[in-house]
Amino acid sequence: MKETKENPGLKKVCQEDELIRQFGLYHLGRLGPLEEQRLKDQDNVRTKMRSLARLLVRLNGEELFSYPLSHFICAQKFDLVAKTVKEMYQEIGSSQLGLNLGHYIKQVSLLKSSMCLRRQDCRRKKEANEFTEMFDAEWKGKVSSVANRSKRLKAMNKRCELPSTEDLVSLKKFLVEEIQIKMENPAPTYPEYVYITHLLIARIALFNKRRVNEVSELKVSDFQKRIRGDELDTNTEIYNSLAVSEKALLKR
Structure with missing residues (x-):
């Protein structure tokens, strides 16, 4: 885990806090075997x-x-946790942070209960x-x-700008020429x-209408194992109704 300039010291906090470590291991376990895990998913954890x-x-x-996170997972600290989460997301103007932290805190409370159950720690399990x-109630x-x-209101007032066709054509022309050179x-x-x-990633993203981060996660093995259009059990009537260019794309 890397340190960030905005919030230094978080790496040490994550390493030293048992509950946060268990939270991370739980989510890494959901990604499957290490060889199947994508860098993007690991970064999300x-x-x-x-x-x-x-x-x-x-x-x-x-x-x-300085107390561990488990110290705050109790009824006496619930109001403090809720107040702090609300202040955090309002300060930076990110409602999604508040929603995400809610999911994480619920999972952490369940993990604490599970850990205490294994240790037969009835007092902390009750907390x-x-x-x-x-x-669940509040x-x-x-x-x-x-x-x-807040998130809905912000989305309503946000302009949604789509690139013009001329811009996309110009970008495609530039990418193709630059790649060839x-x-x-x-x-x-x-x-x-x-x-x-970077040029190739931009070209693939433009061609597939995909997000750049999706393309950046592609591996050589993904390309080699891809299903080609001519390998599909294509409906003949649908195939015959396609234009010449669409038939060519199907064979890629």
Whole structure:
């Protein structure tokens, strides 16, 4: 896990807090075997852990000592947790952060209960169960509903700008020409190679109408194992109704 300039020290918090570590291991386990895990998914888990670490740092700002996250998963600290989450997402204007933290906190409370059950720690298990009960009863009214409303209002007032066809055609022309020029060099330097890969990612994203981060996750094996159009059990009537260009695309 890398440190960030905006929130230094979160890596250490994640490493030292048992509940945050268990939270991360739980979500990594959901990704399947290591060889099947994508870098993007692993980064998402790290982001979730950092969000909890930020919350913990903020919660400890209200205390005389630094406590682990499990200390705040109890009925007595529920109002403080809800208040802190609300303040955090309102300060940066991100309702999604409040919604996400709600999901993470609910999962953390269940993990604490599970851990205490294994250790036969009845007192701490009761704390986690009471926190979960209060979460189910009050979190929506105190945090989630407010965050969802803010998110909807923000989306209503946000302009949705789509690129014009002329811009897309110009971009395609530039990418094709630039790729052809750069590919003529049989031994590119490292910066030139990186530039070529960026051009190719942009070209694939433009062709497939995909998000850039989806294309960047493609592996060579994904391309090699792709299903070709001519390998599909294509309906003859549908195939015959296609234009020549569409038939050519189907065979790719």
